[in-house]
Amino acid sequence: MARPSPFSPRRGTGTLVIAGGRLIDPASGFDGEADLRISKGRIEKIETANRLSARDIERGGGQVLDARGKVVSPGFVDLHVHFREPGREDEETVLSGSQAAVAGGFTTVCCMPNTEPAIDRQEVVQFILHQAESAYCRVLPIAAITRDRKGDILTEMGELKRAGAVAFSDDGSPVEQAATMRRALQYARQFGMPVAAHCEEMSLSAGGSMHEGYASTRAGLRGIPSLAEELMVARDIELAAECGAHLHLCHLSTARSVSLVREAKKRGVKVTAEATPHHFSLTDDLVPERYDTSLKVNPPVRTASDVKAIIKGLQDGTIDCIATDHAPHAREEKELEFDQAPFGLIGLETALCVSITSLVRPGKLSLPELVALLCSRPAGVFGLTAGRLSPGAPADVCVFDPELPVQFQAGSFHSKSQNSPFADRPWVGTVVQTLVDGHIVYDRVAATG
Amino acid sequence: MKKLIPEARVSRPRPKPPLPTRLSSRHLLGLEGTSRAELELIFETAETMLGVLDRPIKKVPPLRGLTVVNLFYEASTRTRFSFELAEKRLSADTVNFSASGSSVSKGESLVDTVKNIEAMKIDMVVIRHPSAGAPHKLAREIDSPVINAGDGQHEHPTQGLLDLLTIRRTFGRIEGLVVTIVGDVLHSRVARSNIWGLVTLGAEIRLCGPSTLMPVEVERMGVKVYSELDEALEGAHVVNVLRLQRERQQSGLLPSIREYSRLWGITPERLAHMHPNHIVMHPGPMNRGVEIVPEVADGPHSVILPQVTHGVAVRMAVLYLLAGGSERGAA
Numbered sequence: 001m002a003r004p005s006p007f008s009p010r011r012g013t014g015t016l017v018i019a020g021g022r023l024i025d026p027a028s029g030f031d032g033e034a035d036l037r038i039s040k041g042r043i044e045k046i047e048t049a050n051r052l053s054a055r056d057i058e059r060g061g062g063q064v065l066d067a068r069g070k071v072v073s074p075g076f077v078d079l080h081v082h083f084r085e086p087g088r089e090d091e092e093t094v095l096s097g098s099q100a101a102v103a104g105g106f107t108t109v110c111c112m113p114n115t116e117p118a119i120d121r122q123e124v125v126q127f128i129l130h131q132a133e134s135a136y137c138r139v140l141p142i143a144a145i146t147r148d149r150k151g152d153i154l155t156e157m158g159e160l161k162r163a164g165a166v167a168f169s170d171d172g173s174p175v176e177q178a179a180t181m182r183r184a185l186q187y188a189r190q191f192g193m194p195v196a197a198h199c200e201e202m203s204l205s206a207g208g209s210m211h212e213g214y215a216s217t218r219a220g221l222r223g224i225p226s227l228a229e230e231l232m233v234a235r236d237i238e239l240a241a242e243c244g245a246h247l248h249l250c251h252l253s254t255a256r257s258v259s260l261v262r263e264a265k266k267r268g269v270k271v272t273a274e275a276t277p278h279h280f281s282l283t284d285d286l287v288p289e290r291y292d293t294s295l296k297v298n299p300p301v302r303t304a305s306d307v308k309a310i311i312k313g314l315q316d317g318t319i320d321c322i323a324t325d326h327a328p329h330a331r332e333e334k335e336l337e338f339d340q341a342p343f344g345l346i347g348l349e350t351a352l353c354v355s356i357t358s359l360v361r362p363g364k365l366s367l368p369e370l371v372a373l374l375c376s377r378p379a380g381v382f383g384l385t386a387g388r389l390s391p392g393a394p395a396d397v398c399v400f401d402p403e404l405p406v407q408f409q410a411g412s413f414h415s416k417s418q419n420s421p422f423a424d425r426p427w428v429g430t431v432v433q434t435l436v437d438g439h440i441v442y443d444r445v446a447a448t449g
Numbered sequence: 450m451k452k453l454i455p456e457a458r459v460s461r462p463r464p465k466p467p468l469p470t471r472l473s474s475r476h477l478l479g480l481e482g483t484s485r486a487e488l489e490l491i492f493e494t495a496e497t498m499l500g501v502l503d504r505p506i507k508k509v510p511p512l513r514g515l516t517v518v519n520l521f522y523e524a525s526t527r528t529r530f531s532f533e534l535a536e537k538r539l540s541a542d543t544v545n546f547s548a549s550g551s552s553v554s555k556g557e558s559l560v561d562t563v564k565n566i567e568a569m570k571i572d573m574v575v576i577r578h579p580s581a582g583a584p585h586k587l588a589r590e591i592d593s594p595v596i597n598a599g600d601g602q603h604e605h606p607t608q609g610l611l612d613l614l615t616i617r618r619t620f621g622r623i624e625g626l627v628v629t630i631v632g633d634v635l636h637s638r639v640a641r642s643n644i645w646g647l648v649t650l651g652a653e654i655r656l657c658g659p660s661t662l663m664p665v666e667v668e669r670m671g672v673k674v675y676s677e678l679d680e681a682l683e684g685a686h687v688v689n690v691l692r693l694q695r696e697r698q699q700s701g702l703l704p705s706i707r708e709y710s711r712l713w714g715i716t717p718e719r720l721a722h723m724h725p726n727h728i729v730m731h732p733g734p735m736n737r738g739v740e741i742v743p744e745v746a747d748g749p750h751s752v753i754l755p756q757v758t759h760g761v762a763v764r765m766a767v768l769y770l771l772a773g774g775s776e777r778g779a780a
Contacts (some may be wrong), residue, residue: 124758212665213665217670220602220604220638335558337578338580339581340580
């Protein structure tokens, strides 16, 4: 017999009470036992006084979601995913990517424009938004900085914004010429739009397939030095400082990058930054163990001291949010030899458990701090209204069990691709339900009985 | 998790435990992590094989009925010949596959190719591949033992073993000897395999070459890096001269081949700094006049040709041990 699907398409709006859970809403600072009342797809209120009794919850039926022993938080927001549509629908589509998203507790994701064709003109933005209408979560397009992401001619940023783009990025490639990046920052600034930079000095990284260090020496693989990222971070910070534009730095991976951002923030540069779960949980010495290509990612996973610095950056606010850089790849491509395989790993479904296991359980961050890094803070970076449980806001909610162990295998991910370095290891922290507009779009319980 | 820094070597006389009778792994992927006892077992077995090679009829039966596939995804003459000879000396059937003339050009993956070959009922795979880690991938995907015949810039364990055997046969030991490896360590799988084996066996290892051709943090493998060649050779028992690929100059890692030979080329004058009974090794093929001058390559201290003979013996030993050793019948 086929297992019932955990997914339910977004259909209209829901009215219900999520009762008995620990409610965490970083935007309002709320953290405590409360019922979340949802009416017609919107948050009605956080109810602390007239809470449903255990008996009410048990016989509540369809109007009550039992969240006892669980955490109820705003749905997560991911500023950095690759959904491969249009162009590589065999690897991921907006629809399949949105399934992976809601299975990971994400209700709003921003998809990068390195598609084929690139999201560099209005029609492609409109196409993404059209596909997003039938997606399980909100999918917001990020448009390219330059036409075809080639690094020379700026895109029509004003029209792209009007069409629905939320930021600009040539992610996957840096904007190589400083003059082009400077113009991009100047031009984006007049529309109040952030420019999200993939920082990589290509002449230093060329031919590399992992972090340059002792592990690459052992592995006999060409390395990507930390400096390849740091030089670009330094350049882009200076350019943003001069232009007064909002620079968002994607996937910081090195200790020095974190300190460059810290210094820039101190002197008032309008810079924000994200870090991915793999950059605060994995290290380069794993590569020579098995040459597992799911560990091949750009920027590469780095050393234990870089991991420590990233975590420090998350703790002191230097790094504004967690983003997954969810990058699906076809199995036959990831099955190539390590130096031939493409860069990237999938991260939407594992972000919560990897973050809880690597950050919360060892006491690096409190649970409310982690929730903030996954919802209100990324929303703030791109100026999105998502990521909060304020009355009147769309009822996008994640219900998760922070203590429940979880394990993934290749084949068990809801993404179309299975290239995860987090499979086959035990993690703690499981998404139980995800709601968009008060409607349960993902229900793990429904699938597992 | 593996320790990143090798533990300090304590030199106290150790009681000799009896040699194991087989290798702990089904595969030979590298010398990193190969124990002293296993190395000794391979050397002892190789000594027996050298005896076989000295006989008028140089063929023994232990691999009779087994088929070994030599998969060469990278051009190689001597390593492929050496493996093929070793296989034939042990009475194995051999099949050769080289990447240029086969399905690789049609876009078939390495694993698919080898699974197909395995389905034809073969027993062992020898693989040379330009990508580091390719043999590891095969070892996970197929049932037959895999022997790494060189993977990218990672390891070339049988070359490492033959170099170690050559040193051991010359000096009767490896512990306490000073071994200097000169040249392009960055791109050298030979250097990596040598270093791991020498570290395990307790030699003092010195590296010398242009700083642009030294791997990052290579000291953590347990070696010392020298920039002055004479200093690196001072009192050394062994110099292992690495081949310098001319494309290193083209890709900007070196200003000129001329300067390289002047600063790091091995000449008779350089050898004057070494221990009186020193030996000169080279994994071949040599660029005479670049990393080594002919007077040295053909000189009295050169063991370059014995290295080649040892290569066959060491490969016979590895094939024999991975095929089941004495459990299949003695050589």
